[in-house]
Amino acid sequence: MLSHKSLAVLCVVAAIGCSSDKNAAPTANDPNGSGGIVAGSLQVSAKAPTLSLKNQTEFKVGYLVVGQNVMTVASVPPCTNCAELKQGEAVSIPYASITGYSTGMPMARVIWWKWVPGARGLEVSGLTEVGVELK
Numbered sequence: 001m002l003s004h005k006s007l008a009v010l011c012v013v014a015a016i017g018c019s020s021d022k023n024a025a026p027t028a029n030d031p032n033g034s035g036g037i038v039a040g041s042l043q044v045s046a047k048a049p050t051l052s053l054k055n056q057t058e059f060k061v062g063y064l065v066v067g068q069n070v071m072t073v074a075s076v077p078p079c080t081n082c083a084e085l086k087q088g089e090a091v092s093i094p095y096a097s098i099t100g101y102s103t104g105m106p107m108a109r110v111i112w113w114k115w116v117p118g119a120r121g122l123e124v125s126g127l128t129e130v131g132v133e134l135k
Contacts, residue, residue: 042085042112044132050092051108051132055085059114060122065093067100068107068131084115095134108132 042061043054055061062082066072085091095101098108110130115122 042110042128042130043090044110044130046108046132046134048135049095051095051098051110051134052090052092053085053110053112054090055087057114058087059116059125060084060086061112061114062124063110063112065098065108065110067098067102067105068109070100070109072109072111105134108134 041056042063043052043056045052051065053063053065062079062084064072064079064082083091095105095108101108108131110132111127112130113127114125116125117123
């Protein structure tokens with residue numbers, strides 16, 4: 001049975017844990033208080049002549065952008081020369097720089113993954129492929 005002192009300490013610890021606000025306060029420009037970071041997403045958009053990516057995850061991400069008809073191989077990821085974005089970073093990629101792109105190509109594929117801490121350093125997590133219309 002817990003003593004009165006132990007019970008009091010336990011109640012204080014529980015109250016602090018339940019009442020602490022782990023998120024930033026919402027604002028008009030950031031209604032969920034996340035600072036624009038949404039766990040697990042890479043924002044992908046296209047407007048000629050560039051494809052735009054923004055890392056909205058809590059991790060560094062690796063990515064590869066290819067034309068719609070380019071076959072990718074099992075070495076992705078991790079590839080030794082794939083580009084990376086840190087948390088919150090964005091990049092604009094000219095259509096002409098997309099591997100396998102040809103003028104008038106309607107779609108490209110963005111293959112991306114998160115680099116997460118693991119037992120042997122950073123490890124790949126969540127390989128995702130997104131098709132994007134080249135407008």
